[in-house]
Amino acid sequence: MPSDRQIAANRNNAKKSTGPRSEAGREASRRNARRHGLAIAIRTDPAFHDDIETLAKALSLSRGMQNVDKRAREAAGAELDLLRIRKIRAFLFETLSPTLSNLAEVNDKLAKLERYECRAFSRRNRALREM
């Protein structure tokens, strides 16, 4: 546990930081959250808007609801996220071709993907239960 003095010093030092200064640094940090796009909610991506609406409508009808509500959109978004993650996993297997030589690299990348799948899966199931 850091002491109060250390915490205060850390905060002071952090205030001095202004982030990247060069154009290249600023450009790189702008893309920090977009390495694979999985950290960004699929619902904010306009490319998926129609797919989410179509699926949300079908899910709502399953529940006998005529109007599409927030929970149906949440379930639809999470389901599409899940499918996207599974496609990425297949892509990783395909491109890195898990032979003995690079299996460690494949395993490492798959482990990183896992937490996104775990989140999407929980989100989808919770939304379906609440619908």
Place this chain on the structure above:
Amino acid sequence: MNRSLITTKHIRPPKELQALFDDRPLIGRERPEEYDAFFSAIARAEIPSDAIDWILLKDLADLAWEIRRERRIKMEIIKINQTEVICDLLKSTFDKADRLRSAVNRIFNARTEAHLWASDAETRKSIDLKLTEKGHDPESVLARAYVRGAREIDAIDKRIALYELRRNATLKQIGLRSERKAQKLAKAASDVIEGEFTQAAE
């Protein structure tokens, strides 16, 4: 009992959900028709009645598919490691008469023999016998192969455990809608996981 993957008719989702099912998460030599047969074999146990049923069923089928894929990869890893262990043992274990052969020759032959061990039943039998006489029975070779590939096998086992957890969660979700449906689908999914893939491919 394994569920047959040879199907006369594939079960298709309704038009509004078709897009979700068109994009199959396949790799390498996995074929769309193979996946469709696999999916239909599970779906036939309980035909989905609405969109929620369809997406939960797809989840179940995808997870079952991935479990089988990982099991296959694990089996391949064990086979490769077994071959490597055999190769090492053949290099280090030899008869008195073999001492006359040059070391280089012996090492070269060991690799060829190890590959034959992996591909030819007769050669395998004779090499197993030869190595058993030297104190390396097939079980100890298998154990060494596991140790050699422990890291990779462990990673695969962890993934399989996660997929199984998720599959159970999906079945629970189906069970909330219909316990009978969940039981029938659970049985169908485990039948196809244990079943022969090749049936659909041939």
